[in-house]
Amino acid sequence: MATFYIPTINMMGNGSLDEAAEAIKSHGFKTALIITDAMLNKIGVVAKIQSLLGTVGVKSVVYDGTNPNPTTRNVSEGLALLKQHNCDCVISLGGGSPHDCAKGVALLATNGGDIRDYEGVDRSAKPQLPLISINTTAGTASEMTRFCIITDPDRHIKMAIVDKNVTPLMSVNDPALMMGMPKGLTAATGMDALTHAIEAYVSSAATPITDACALKAVTMISENLRTAVNQGDNVAAREAMAYAEFMAGMAFNNASLGYVHAMAHQLGGFYNLPHGVCNAVLLPHVQQYNARACAGRLKDIAAAMGVDVSAMDDQQGASACIAAIVELARDVAIPAGLSELGVKAEDFDTLATNALKDACSITNPVQGSHADIVAIFTRAM
Incomplete structure (x- = not known):
C-alpha cells in the first residue's frame, strides 16, 4: 500500500503571491x-507580505529569529510569540529554515509539549495550526512536505520529524520572490532538490507516481540549474527550478529519502553547515555505495540528466550518473569534499551512529553497517 501526501492548495508561477493573499482571506x-529570517525582514520582503495581508484584513506579527539550521529554541521563541498575540494561523516565509521552524511552532500550538517529543514518524495526535508556506528558494520543498528538521543543540543533532500533521495547508511558489537569491544559495538549494529527486527514485518506498515526479525534476534541474546560478535574473530558469524543486518534493515526501540526508543531517547538526552543500558533497559517494543494489535506476537518472546511455549496461549507466552529478556540482561551485567544510575524521564514529538512527536512513536501497557509513564519510573527505 502507498499513501500520497501533499498540501491541499499549491500555488505556482509568477503572480501566485497575490492570489495567495485572497486565498488566505x-x-x-x-x-x-x-x-x-532576519535577512528577508531586512530587505523588505516581510514588509511586502505584511502589506498584502493588510489589504485583505489579516493582522500579522513577525518572528525573524530563525537560524539557518532552525533550533529547538527558535521553535520555543516562535510559539511564545504566537500565544502572546493569539494568532490563529502561521505563515512561513523563506526557504527550508523558516518553513521547518514554522512547522514546529504550528505543531506545538495544537499538540503541546516540546518539539523533541515528536522526533520520528507520526508522533503527533492532532493537526497543527493552519500553516501557509511562502517559498523564496528552489531546493528544500519544505513548503509542501511532511518533513520538519530541527536542530537540538544539546545533543548536536538534527531531529527528523516526519509527520502528516506538519504538512502545510497551502504552499506558494512565486519565482518573483526567488530572483534575488545569490549564486551560492541558488547552487546549494538546487543541489538539495536534485538530491531529493535522486534519493526518492532509488528509495525502497518508490512508486510509479514518485518515480515520474523524480525523473522530471532531475531533467529540469539538469537543464536549468547552471543558468539559474549564472543568470540569477533569468525568469524562465527561476520558474523551471521552482517547478522542479516542487516535483522533487512530491517525490521524496512520499518515497522518503536515504543515506545522503541521514548523513547530511548529522553534519548540519554537528558543525552547523549548510544542508544543501552537505547533500551535494555526499550525493555521488552514497550513490556509488547504492549502485550494487540499484544500478539500473541510477542509469535511468543518468538518462534524465541528458547522458546517452543507450549503449551502456546498468553498471556503466550508474557510473555515468555519478559522473554527471559530480560535473553539475563542480559547474555550480560546490566544494569538492567534506574537508573543505571543516569536517574532521575523528567525528565520523559519532556521525555514523546518529545517521543510522535518522528516519531518512530507513528507505535507503542498501541497508548498511556503521562501518559502511564511516567509509562513505571517509570517501567524501
Whole structure:
C-alpha cells in the first residue's frame, strides 16, 4: 500500500503571491504569525507580505529569529510569540529554515509539549495550526512536505520529524520572490532538490507516481540549474527550478529519502553547515555505495540528466550518473569534499551512529553497517 501526501492548495508561477493573499482571506484568518529570517525582514520582503495581508484584513506579527539550521529554541521563541498575540494561523516565509521552524511552532500550538517529543514518524495526535508556506528558494520543498528538521543543540543533532500533521495547508511558489537569491544559495538549494529527486527514485518506498515526479525534476534541474546560478535574473530558469524543486518534493515526501540526508543531517547538526552543500558533497559517494543494489535506476537518472546511455549496461549507466552529478556540482561551485567544510575524521564514529538512527536512513536501497557509513564519510573527505 502507498499513501500520497501533499498540501491541499499549491500555488505556482509568477503572480501566485497575490492570489495567495485572497486565498488566505477566504479562510477567515484574523492574525498570522509570520516566521522568517532576519535577512528577508531586512530587505523588505516581510514588509511586502505584511502589506498584502493588510489589504485583505489579516493582522500579522513577525518572528525573524530563525537560524539557518532552525533550533529547538527558535521553535520555543516562535510559539511564545504566537500565544502572546493569539494568532490563529502561521505563515512561513523563506526557504527550508523558516518553513521547518514554522512547522514546529504550528505543531506545538495544537499538540503541546516540546518539539523533541515528536522526533520520528507520526508522533503527533492532532493537526497543527493552519500553516501557509511562502517559498523564496528552489531546493528544500519544505513548503509542501511532511518533513520538519530541527536542530537540538544539546545533543548536536538534527531531529527528523516526519509527520502528516506538519504538512502545510497551502504552499506558494512565486519565482518573483526567488530572483534575488545569490549564486551560492541558488547552487546549494538546487543541489538539495536534485538530491531529493535522486534519493526518492532509488528509495525502497518508490512508486510509479514518485518515480515520474523524480525523473522530471532531475531533467529540469539538469537543464536549468547552471543558468539559474549564472543568470540569477533569468525568469524562465527561476520558474523551471521552482517547478522542479516542487516535483522533487512530491517525490521524496512520499518515497522518503536515504543515506545522503541521514548523513547530511548529522553534519548540519554537528558543525552547523549548510544542508544543501552537505547533500551535494555526499550525493555521488552514497550513490556509488547504492549502485550494487540499484544500478539500473541510477542509469535511468543518468538518462534524465541528458547522458546517452543507450549503449551502456546498468553498471556503466550508474557510473555515468555519478559522473554527471559530480560535473553539475563542480559547474555550480560546490566544494569538492567534506574537508573543505571543516569536517574532521575523528567525528565520523559519532556521525555514523546518529545517521543510522535518522528516519531518512530507513528507505535507503542498501541497508548498511556503521562501518559502511564511516567509509562513505571517509570517501567524501
